[in-house]
Amino acid sequence: MEGTSVHRLLALISLLSCSTNQAGLTVSPSRSQFFKGDSVSLSCEEDNISAGWTVRRNTTRGTRTQCGDGWGKPAGSSCNISSLYKHETGVYWCESREGAASSSIQLTVSGGSVILQSPVLPVMEGDDVTLSCQTKTPSNLPAAFIKDGSLIRTEPTGHMTLHHVTSSDEGLYKCNISGHGESPSSWISVSEKTTTPDPPPATASIFIRLVCHLVVLVPYIISTLLLVSLYRQRTTGKVPPVWKMTSSFHAGQGLDVDYDDAMTTVTTEDYF
Ligand SMILES: *[C@@H]1O[C@H](CO)[C@@H](O)[C@H](O)[C@H]1NC(C)=O
Ligand SMILES: *[C@@H]1O[C@H](CO)[C@@H](O)[C@H](O)[C@H]1NC(C)=O
Numbered sequence: 676m677e678g679t680s681v682h683r684l685l686a687l688i689s690l691l692s693c694s695t696n697q698a699g700l701t702v703s704p705s706r707s708q709f710f711k712g713d714s715v716s717l718s719c720e721e722d723n724i725s726a727g728w729t730v731r732r733n734t735t736r737g738t739r740t741q742c743g744d745g746w747g748k749p750a751g752s753s754c755n756i757s758s759l760y761k762h763e764t765g766v767y768w769c770e771s772r773e774g775a776a777s778s779s780i781q782l783t784v785s786g787g788s789v790i791l792q793s794p795v796l797p798v799m800e801g802d803d804v805t806l807s808c809q810t811k812t813p814s815n816l817p818a819a820f821i822k823d824g825s826l827i828r829t830e831p832t833g834h835m836t837l838h839h840v841t842s843s844d845e846g847l848y849k850c851n852i853s854g855h856g857e858s859p860s861s862w863i864s865v866s867e868k869t870t871t872p873d874p875p876p877a878t879a880s881i882f883i884r885l886v887c888h889l890v891v892l893v894p895y896i897i898s899t900l901l902l903v904s905l906y907r908q909r910t911t912g913k914v915p916p917v918w919k920m921t922s923s924f925h926a927g928q929g930l931d932v933d934y935d936d937a938m939t940t941v942t943t944e945d946y947f
């Protein structure tokens with residue numbers, strides 16, 4: 676029946692337009708450097724669970740390898756690594772079954788005894804960012820912070836805060852604790868602040884879905900009202916049973932919809 680096809684088409688459009696298919700990789704604990712033997716949990720925070728997001732990585736030992744395929748323990752759209760090796764240093768990202776990819780994250784596993792704790796995700800322009808220089812057993816030892824090969828300053832407790840970061844703070848950072856050694860380097864990127872602050876991702880996605888559903892729902896309501904009013908016009912006076920009505924009318928999109936479908940239209944709203 677053509678009316679049903681219209682509804683199927685609308686449902687398909689709503690599926691295509693409302694699943695924004697985005698995911699972000701989150702790292703727990705939230706840092707980009709780890710000691711050999713540390714554990715880490717990687718999660719794809721997804722918009723659309725059915726898209727089947729998995730964690731993948733590029734290391735010197737393989738490209739695009741999937742969690743569970745020789746490394747990590749998959750748990751839904753998350754991946755746990757219980758004991759990191761140095762060779763697991765690499766680029767990690769989330770990828771959907773259809774091949775859509777999230778932005779990627781560089782993780783570094785140090786075989787040494789010092790790491791730099793720096794933000795995993797780009798930091799917002801104007802924000803304050805604290806970098807920590809850590810030894811294996813947490814301590815507050817004095818540390819030297821180095822950016823792009825030059826010493827910035829030495830901090831007596833091993834923590835350095837960059838106030839109101841700008842794009843000039845972007846660069847390759849490392850730290851050094853005398854008597855313990857130097858950390859690997861990590862790139863810190865600063866993203867431009869948009870003039871209107873973005874709503875939190877969850878709210879944004881709910882809003883997008885709401886708009887999507889409204890866009891799809893409005894034609895439904897209009898067509899339902901049209902059909903109901905048409906039905907009333909035709910049935911004033913004598914009321915024949917609905918199932919005996921076989922005549923069809925021309926709908927806005929130039930497709931024939933019969934009265935059985937008028938009833939489906941009403942019930943289809945239950946999907947939303
Ligand atoms: C992973 O490696 C492949 C092959 O070298 C490359 O095409 C791809 O861009 C890499 N992915 C990331 C996120 O770096
Ligand atoms: C993965 O790691 C998280 C956090 O460390 C933990 O809560 C969760 O139980 C782990 N899942 C599996 C399947 O090991």
Ligand SMILES: *[C@@H]1O[C@H](CO)[C@@H](O)[C@H](O)[C@H]1NC(C)=O
Pocket residue numbers: 819826851852853854856857
């Ligand atoms: C960094 O560590 C080395 C030893 O690994 C040391 O000789 C050097 O003085 C340290 N640099 C700074 C800036 O503290």
